[in-house]
Each structure stands twice: as structure tokens, then as C-alpha cells.
Amino acid sequence: MDLRKLRHAVVLSEELNFARTAEKVSLTQSALSRSIQSLEEELGGKLFDRNLHGVSITPIGEQVVKRAKALLLDANNLRHEVTLMQNHEMGDIHLGVGPLPGATFLPPVLAQLLSEYPKLRTEVTINNWDALLVQLIDEKLEFFIADVHNISENKKIDVQRFSRQYGGLFCRREHPLSGKVITDTRLIFDYPLVSVRLPASVTSELHRFFALPAHQEFELSLTCDNPALLHYVCLHSDSILLSTYPVVRAEIERGTMCEINMPNLLEVYAEMGIVTLAGRSLSPAASWLIERIRQYIETAQNAM
Numbered sequence: 001m002d003l004r005k006l007r008h009a010v011v012l013s014e015e016l017n018f019a020r021t022a023e024k025v026s027l028t029q030s031a032l033s034r035s036i037q038s039l040e041e042e043l044g045g046k047l048f049d050r051n052l053h054g055v056s057i058t059p060i061g062e063q064v065v066k067r068a069k070a071l072l073l074d075a076n077n078l079r080h081e082v083t084l085m086q087n088h089e090m091g092d093i094h095l096g097v098g099p100l101p102g103a104t105f106l107p108p109v110l111a112q113l114l115s116e117y118p119k120l121r122t123e124v125t126i127n128n129w130d131a132l133l134v135q136l137i138d139e140k141l142e143f144f145i146a147d148v149h150n151i152s153e154n155k156k157i158d159v160q161r162f163s164r165q166y167g168g169l170f171c172r173r174e175h176p177l178s179g180k181v182i183t184d185t186r187l188i189f190d191y192p193l194v195s196v197r198l199p200a201s202v203t204s205e206l207h208r209f210f211a212l213p214a215h216q217e218f219e220l221s222l223t224c225d226n227p228a229l230l231h232y233v234c235l236h237s238d239s240i241l242l243s244t245y246p247v248v249r250a251e252i253e254r255g256t257m258c259e260i261n262m263p264n265l266l267e268v269y270a271e272m273g274i275v276t277l278a279g280r281s282l283s284p285a286a287s288w289l290i291e292r293i294r295q296y297i298e299t300a301q302n303a304m
Contacts, residue, residue, distance in 0.1 A: 002039075003036070003071065003072060003075055003266065005035050005036075005038060005039040005042075006064075006068035006071060006072060007025065007049055007068075007072055008021070008025055008027075008032060008035045008036060008039070009036060009048075009061070009064060009065055009068055010065055010068050010072065011024050011025055012032070012036060012048065012055065012070055013048075013057050013061065013062075013065045016054055016055045016056065016057070017054060017055060017240060018032055018033065018055065022256070034215045035197070036048060042083055043057075043060075043064060045060040045064075046058050046060060047060060047061035047064055047065075048061055051268045060076070060193055065253055072274055075129065077275060092118065092120075092121045092122075092123070093121070093142060093283065093285050093286050094122075094125075094141050094142050095122075095124055095125070095142055095143055095144060095145070095286065095289070096124075096125045096126075096127060096132035096135060096136065096141045096143070096144030096145070096146070096152060097123070097124055097126050097132075097144060097145050097146065097198075098126075098127070098128060098129055098132070098144070098145065098146030098147050098225075098295045099126060099128070099196045099225040099226065099227055099236070099273075100143050100146075100147060100196065100227070100243075100244055100247055100270050101145045101146065101272060102126045102227075103227040103228070103247050104165070104244075104246040104247055105246070105293060105296050105297055105300070106124075106145065106293070108296065109289065109292050110122065110124070111295050112292060113289055113292070114161075114278055114284075115226070117285070119286055120181060120304075125141065125144075126225070127225065128146070128196075128225050129144075129146040129147060129148065129150065129151060129275075129279050130150070132144040132146055132275070133147065133151065133157070133275065136157065136275060136276075136277060137157070137277070139277070139299075142276075142282060142283065142285060142286050143275060143282065143290070143291065144274075144275050145272065145273070145274050145275075146272075146273070147199060147270040147271055147272065147273075148161060148271050148273035148274070148275065149199035149200075149202065149270070149271050150199045150200060150201070150270070151199050153167050155278060156277065156278055157275055157276065157277060157278055158275070158276050158277070158278050159273050159274075159275050160273055160274045160275075160276075161271055161272070161273040162272060162273060162274065162294060162297065163272045163297045164269045164270065164271055164272065165244035165245065165246050165247070165269060165270040166180055166244060166245060166267075166268070166269045167243055167244040167245065167266070167268045167269060167270065168242075168243075168245065168259050168260070168268075169188065169240050169241070169242055169259065169260040169262070169266065170234065170240070170241045170242075170243060170248050170251075170252075170257050170258065170259050170260065171191075171238075171239075171240050171241065171257065171258065171260055172234060172235050172236075172237075172238075172256065172257055172258075173242075173255060173256055173258055174256065175191075175238055175258075176191075176238065177191070177240075177260055178258055178260075179258075179261065180261065180281065181261050182260060182261060182262045183209050183262075183263060185209070185211070185262065185264070186210075188210070188240060188260070189210075191237070191238050191239060191240050192221035192222065192226070192231050192237070192238070192239040192240070193219075193220050193221050193222075193240050193242060194220060194221060194222040194223075194234060194239045194240070194241055194242070195220050195222075195223065195230065195241065195242035195243065196223070196224065196225050196227065196230070196243075197223055198220075198223075198242075201271075202268050202269075203218050205267065206218045206242075206266075206268065209264070209266055209267075209268075217252070220242075221239065222239070227243070227247050230243070231251060231257075234255065235251070235256060235258065240260065241257075242268075244269070244270050247301075268295075272297075274290055274293075
């Protein structure tokens with residue numbers, strides 16, 4: 001249904017005069033008459049009576065005009081809301097984030113987002129990649145950011161890899177292994193190992209690095225996708241934390257945590273990526289957020 005025709009009918013109901021209405025809507029009288037007639041034919045009912053004394057609205061016309069006013073108001077509100085969304089002044093962002101990006105680069109970017117656009121409504125779900133993938137495909141998330149090591153090719157999604165977070169083994173400053181050069185990696189297993197849930201490729205690399213027998217699995221004493229909880233456990237026990245450098249940087253700078261020194265380099269990393277639904281356009285606010293994340297990571301990497 002043409003909103004312009006509905007607007008013509010609303011104005012005519014107010015003026016009850018074709019000449020004045022035509023002037024208000026910037027049409028000729030004949031063009032206005034054709035517009036009203038076309039609307040009547042489309043709706044299958046007469047909206048206005050025309051006689052020598054002027055124009056009067058019919059009962060059908062009154063109902064149509066009442067509904068038309070509501071539709072026109074909604075249309076104007078929609079245009080206004082789209083403009084606000086394009087300017088990031090309103091809207092909703094539902095995103096997912098893995099435990100590592102949630103503990104490193106996302107908090108400062110979200111702080112910037114809410115500082116610049118306080119009327120945006122942002123909902124963040126923190127979970128592991130597999131749970132986030134289910135929510136994305138169910139369209140409960142617009143996108144998510146996580147370690148994408150284990151995400152295989154899928155026609156339903158697009159994966160954009162953008163940075164790596166390299167990892168190591170860390171302990172509290174007072175740990176028995178602190179300050180020592182560990183040449184025998186078996187000493188590590190004298191203490192509880194704690195970490196977020198690890199991708200299969202990382203587990204395989206750890207199995208190789210520690211030269212474990214083929215029948216022996218690499219196991220953690222504590223698996224948790226909450227880095228803050230893992231930090232607390234590490235700082236208050238002799239456990240050893242397997243994590244990435246950005247996640248523990250603040251603790252290392254404060255001197256409360258240190259890296260375990262081993263001659264052989266442990267080459268494990270988290271592959272950070274943005275996962276979206278294939279062929280789906282992101283909202284302006286989501287696009288802004290992703291771009292700021294890229295800028296933040298690039299700035300952080302250049303500063304290192």
C-alpha cells in the first residue's frame with residue numbers, strides 16, 4: 001500500500017477541500033483526485049463523497065484515515081530510528097565473546113562504545129566458541145569473537161581471523177618454580193594445571209611439547225572459561241596457569257605473577273576471529289564495534 005496515497009487521504013480528511021489539499025501535498029487537483037480514486041479502488045470502498053457543497057468523509061473513510069494516521073506515524077518513527085541507528089545513537093547489539101578476548105581487548109572497546117554512544121543497548125554473552133556458534137546460527141547473536149581454532153568451514157558462517165594471542169605457563173611470584181630455569185618439563189606436572197577449555201590443536205601441541213606417551217592424554221586439573229577465577233586460583237595456590245600473554249599482562253606488570261622459564265619455547269596461541277552469519281549484513285553499531293576492535297588490536301600490537 002502506497003503511504004503517499006494514505007497521506008493524501010489524511011490531509012483531504014482534514015481540509016475537506018481538493019484545492020487546499022492539492023496545494024498542501026504539492027499536487028495538481030487532477031493528480032490528487034486520481035490518487036484518492038486509486039486508493040478507493042485498491043481498498044474496495046468509497047472514502048469521500050463529492051458533491052456541489054464540497055467533500056465529506058464516509059464511515060469507511062473515517063476508519064481508513066484513523067488507521068492511516070497510525071501507519072504514517074510508524075513510518076516516520078521508522079525513518080527516524082534508522083537515521084539514529086546509522087549515527088549509532090540507538091539500537092541493539094547482541095554479541096558473543098570467548099573468555100580470552102573477553103578478558104583482554106573487548107572491555108576497553110566497550111567502554112569507548114558506551115562513552116561515545118550511551119543510548120545503544122549492548123548485550124554480551126561470554127562463553128566458549130562452540131556454545132557461541134550455536135547461538136549465532138539460532139540468530140540469538142549478531143556476531144561473536146573467540147578463538148576460532150576448532151571452527152571448521154561451514155556454509156552458514158563467515159570467519160575472519162585477525163590476530164593471534166601467544167601463550168605460556170604462568171605462576172604466582174612465590175611459586176616453588178618461580179625464578180628457576182626448568183629444563184625437565186616433567187616438573188610442571190608436580191603442580192595442578194589450570195586453563196580455559198583448550199582447542200584440540202593446542203592440546204596436541206602441549207602433548208608433543210611435554211613428550212607425553214601416546215596413550216597418555218594431556219589433562220588439566222581445573223578447566224574454566226572465567227579468566228578472573230583462574231587468576232585467583234593461580235595467585236592463591238601452587239597451580240600453574242596456561243594462558244596467553246595479554247590475559248596475564250596486568251598481573252605480570254604488578255609483579256604478582258611471572259612466566260615459568262623453560263629453555264624450550266612453548267609455541268601455543270589462540271587464533272582470534274570474528275564469526276558472522278554468511279550473507280547477513282551487520283547493523284551499523286556492530287560494524288563500528290568490529291572496526292574499533294581491529295583498531296585497538298593494531299594499536300596494541302604496534303606498541304609492543
